[in-house]
Amino acid sequence: MTKAIKLLTALPQTQRERLMELAQEVSFAEDSRIFEAGGTADRFWVIRSGAVSLDQRVTPQQRVTVGSLGAGDLLGWSWLFPPYQWDFGAEAFSAVRAYEFDAAAVLALCVEDPLLGLSLVRIVAEILAHRLELTRGKLMEHYSLHRPV
Template identity: 80%
Template structure:
């Protein structure tokens, strides 16, 4: 398994500095629902401190955590792909501080600077590939435990 890509450190310094001009510092108290699956994905965050759980509603009463994110991790990628709806929900597992980016402003910046846009898309793709690999491993582990009756 490869090490997870961190969005901001994946960008060369000039591109990172350009992107950071669009950042806004935000914080979320512990147990705050940051977004819900199916909601409009019009922004994303890079976590500075704290932990966020990504979850999926499996029944009306049960949510399953599918990933845990921490410092340096990208929170939210659905802003980049139509239909721009969140695929999962996210909740602050602890107090969280993050850089928030408005999708429209970032996409406009990517149009102005195609090299930044390509680097950003590649970085998000690497992050998604890593998360898919991690999730697949967790599912196989759960299936194995279930098959053994644990």
């Protein structure tokens, strides 16, 4: 299994510095909802400390955790792709400190600096591929544990 890719450390220093000029420090209390599936994806975060659970609603009363994120991880990628709506929900599993980025400002920076834009899209794609690989492994593990003999 490949190691998780961290957005800020994967960017070259000059590109990271340009992106960080747009960062705002935010925090979320334990158990607070950060966003809901279907909501407008107009920002993203890089977690500085704490843990976030990604979830999917399976019934009106029940959510299933589909992933968890920690320090250095990218929270939110739906801001890059139409229809710009969250695919999952996110909740602070513990107190969270993060850098928040406004999607419109980042996209404008990517137009101004196409190399930064290309780097950012490639890194987000690598992050998504890694998460897909982890999910596939979990599904295979679940299948092998629950398959009829």
